[in-house]
Amino acid sequence: MKRFQPQPGFVVQAFRFALDPNAAQERALRSHCGAARAAYNWAVGWVTASWWQRKAEATYGVIEADLTEWRPWSLPALRKAFNEVKHTDPRFASWWEANSKEAYNTGLANAAAAFDNYAKSQQGKRRGKRVAAPRFKSKRKARLSCRFTTGTIRVEPDGRHVTLPRLGTIRVHEPMGKLLARVQAGAARILSATARHERGRWFVSLQTETARDLVRVARPDAAVGIDLGVKILAVMADSTGEIRTILNPGPLDGALKLLRRASRTVSRRRGPDHRTGRKASKRWEKANTHRNRVHHRVANLRQDALHKLTTAVAAEYGTVVVEDLNVAGMLRNPRLARQIADAGFGEIRRQLAYRTRRNGCRVMAADRWFPSSKTCSGCGVVKAKLPLHVRTYECAACGLVIDRDDNAARNLAALAAACTTGTGVAGDQDTAKVSKPRGADRKTRATRHDRKVTAGRAGGATLPHQRQTETRDRTQAEALTLW
Secondary structure, eight states, X not given: OOOOOOOTTEEEEEEEEEBOOOHHHHHHHHHHHHHHHHHHHHHHHHHHHHHHHHHHHHHTTOOGGGSOOOOOOSXXXXXXXHHHHTTTOTTTTTTGGXXXXXXXXXXXXXXXXXXXXHHHHHTTOSOSSOOOOOOOOOTTTSOOEEXXXXXXXXXXXXXXXXXXXXXXXXXXXXXXXXXXXXXXXTSXXXXXXXXXXXXXXXXXXXXXXXXXXXOXXXXXXXXXXXXXXXXXXXXXXXXXXXXXXEEOOOHHHHHHHHHHHHHHHHHTSOOOBTTTTBOOOHHHHHHHHHHHHHHHHHHHHHHHHHHHXXXXXXXXXXXXXXXXXOHHHHTTOTTTHHHHHHHTHHHHHHHHHHHHHHHTOEXXXXXXXXXXXTBOTTTOOBOSOOOTTOOEEEOTTTOOEEEHHHHHHHHHHHHHHHHHTTSSOGGGTTOOOOOOOTTTTOOOHHHHHHHHHHHHSTTSOOOGGGOOSTTHHHHXXXXXXXX
């Protein structure tokens, strides 16, 4: 085996494989994941205990200088405190030696990250929904996961087994020939391994530092706009005017009948009752396993469809433009929440982000308020209103009649084409996206009203690349975000 020599072209990449552990190995895996959960709960309780103590002392009239000191939540501080109490704490003293130290380090690292996210969210330094304080993880609901960063982590020479610390050699469900060849040739080095239980089986994810050459796309000068939908998963229009339609497989809709039947069977069995301590019957466990198998198949079918779509897009086009959809807000619609969740809009954007980086392409997100559906792709006139049930776009100015989704995809492709041809925001393509504090983009009521009136005026707006004024570059900079 050649010695690993990192080069400038090396990247961090994960290889995920399914495991086939025996009964003893599965018990050990569950023990390690349980140890990670126990360490996480200990860290949360240890840190928050000082919070409650300070709050109680303040009610007694204790001055600020005399209050109990804050306990730190950094990973080194949690490690030091845990190593001091694990020998004497009755929650760990009798069994902590049965698992690898990496199991406890996983829980402590997760707790440190949770407290950091909470602090940044409270200070307005973290985007997205406000994060609550870390809470204890339930034994019944916590995800089974454990990460190994030290010790013996290797792929066996036969390519069908992987060795993990304290767990030994575990058989892999699928061959690991590609990763093994890279490791033996000195083109890859394993950094860490994460064992996780998902969808009814165990997986191992090997994080490696490996050589990865830049794969050129088939059409580097072509741009494509992608309009996502429910019945039709994606409508893609490239810069040449060609339109492709990808139907939504709808794995959940196809399995609803089976799920209803399986759920009725489970409800008729004697299930567990955690309040009284009653255990589930064998027939309930068998029925619940069958129902879970249906859920796992739905998730696998959805994942397969999304991976195939994003792989095909990232391998063909040099520039991809998608909409900045408010998926969280769309899921609040009780009529469409299930279909939107089944389509996986957020997962498509996430996969496009990392896949295009591998091929040297660009992914741009159109502004959330860009009227891609209301704008005529022929003349650029913007309709005042276009209800969702109207699936055909009819332009009163030029007489264009086109499908609503096709029209939106063409408008997105026009934005991408304007940037790739040099008439757009060429100077902003290398600018990193800056994370803004909470509330930085919040508009007043008057601003929102003016924006709706301006965008809804017929003939009052055209596509950026169709304008012949000096404001063209500025408009495109506002409509597109490189990410």
